[in-house]
Amino acid sequence: ATLCLSIDRPTATALATLASGNGATLFMTLFAAFAVLLRRHGADSDLIIGTPVANRRRRELEPLIGMFVNTLALRVDLGGDPTFTDLLARVRQTALDAYDHQDLPFERVV
Numbered sequence: 408a409t410l411c412l413s414i415d416r417p418t419a420t421a422l423a424t425l426a427s428g429n430g431a432t433l434f435m436t437l438f439a440a441f442a443v444l445l446r447r448h449g450a451d452s453d454l455i456i457g458t459p460v461a462n463r464r465r466r467e468l469e470p471l472i473g474m475f476v477n478t479l480a481l482r483v484d485l486g487g488d489p490t491f492t493d494l495l496a497r498v499r500q501t502a503l504d505a506y507d508h509q510d511l512p513f514e515r516v517v
Contacts, residue, residue, distance in 0.1 A: 429492055431499045439491065439498040442483040452485040460509050479505045 414422070426436040442454055457478045481501050485494065 425495075429495050429499070431495055432502075435499050435502050436495060438481070438502070439483070439495045442485060442498070443491070443494070446485050454483045454485065455480050456483060457481075460506070477509055479509055481505055 422436055423433055426433045457480050459476045460479050
């Protein structure tokens with residue numbers, strides 16, 4: 408199923424402020440919130456969530472037409488009942504580490 412929703416401007420602004428105040432991106436903040444949502448709906452405290460990346464880090468690939476998507480497996484540790492800002496710091500570090508190695512094909516990671 409699909410659920411479409413819109414985030415009102417004040418909430419979007421608050422989320423962006425929370426992200427930037429913690430040195431994170433809006434993606435990282437929403438990703439952390441998604442992990443909390445999964446945990447509250449019964450998921451384990453140790454989650455691995457896949458997310459696509461454009462995989463165009465090399466300049467010579469930029470003008471090419473086509474899809475160069477890779478999947479990053481981001482591990483989220485919700486153990487120890489962290490505060491949201493602590494969780495956001497964990498997610499931020501995990502995402503940055505994964506981006507550093509995004510050229511490794513998902514099939515090799517698995």
